[in-house]
Amino acid sequence: MVSVQNKKVFLQDLGTKDYKDTWDYQEEIFAKVVEQKKQKRENPDVETDNYFLFVEHPHVYTLGKSGDVSNLLLSEKQLADKGATFYKINRGGDITYHGPGQIVGYPILDLENFFTDIHKYLRLLEETIILVLADYGLKGVRSEGETGVWLDVGTPFARKICAMGVRASRWVTMHGFALNVNSDLGYFDNIIPCGIRGKGVTSLHVELGREVDENEVREKILKHFQNLFEAEMV
Template sequence: MNKKIILQDLGRKDYKATWDYQEEIFAKIVSQKIEKRNQPEIETDNYFLFVEHPHVYTLGKSGDMSNLLLSEKQLTEKGATFYKINRGGDITYHGPGQIVGYPILDLENFFTDIHKYLRFLEEVIILTLKEYGLEGTRSEGETGVWLGVGTPFARKICAMGVRASRWVTMHGFALNVNANLGYFDNIIPCGIKGKAVTSLHVELGREIDEAEVKEKILKHFKVLFEAEMV
């Protein structure tokens, strides 16, 4: 089992270009898995991509178009794009000030349990938030990480949506760090009405060092997945 993960920080990159790149890596890993049947000594690769997207809304395969509250003209006016994509979940927003992580892993190198995989992704973010004095938690039946669950002020700080096929993962998480939350007003985030969205800088009342947050995310990811970043 190869527990080495190739780390790439793509900087700011167009959503569609990044999605195409994910698909390319995904196809390569699936191809390696097929070869491995005949040559067991072949190792399959694992990747972890960090990226920041220009303003974009994405709708998961089970999502409802009515959760996008903008027309095509209004999207253009706001400098945003929109894509229907092949991850789970409903609608979400990506943009500047948000740390997006796409682990493209062969889970057969780690564990073959999608539920556990999602819980581990959530735990990575929960442990990262704890380092900033915030208590992130899960919300029953809702993937992602929240603050204030069980109070009238429940708010989502990290959205998650993944795709897995042949135990290879795609897509991942989006943590609001210095995000412009006004863009969330144009959607019903994740299709969940009546719940707010927040960002790390709003909770702490100051701008956050995003490079520092990435370091903390990677630290917890490596421990939970017993992995090595290369």
């Protein structure tokens, strides 16, 4: 008996939400999808759900499980003075920053509904952002050995515009990407972003020289994500 593939993705815009509260919510959805997968083993007609969460976080630094805490250049007091928080979390990657003006996307997908290839999953997330940047006349590229989306790789001016870090277990994904749109890039000065020295960060705002409509960017992300994953957003 062939099991059912469900390509519907529930879209939720969480607005501005605390990082820890959002992480807890992701874990809740993740656990639900894993439970559905267990039921599906008994009954192939059971559908497993997929989600796509948009969120904007208050100022926060997060460190992935393979990261080095020394890449955070602030003491606890300095963090508090900047109104920022810090969490060690269970995604891949090193340290990054989230904050106002940044679009964060957390796809929680059962990849068995799409394809079972984590490498392909990351490449398609990157491609989603590369296509969004192209809509604004920017040439986003990958940097070999480093996740995320960059500009001017291979030059002294290489800079990251979108960070990525995911977790996958039982082919269910968590965490995702963070695209700098109208972000205050000064907050990146307090870390060695992703543990990579000597490369800068940028935003759509800086590259285009103007404030960018974040709702418009979200719409473009969804359009390209939907096409690349052959998904149906609901």
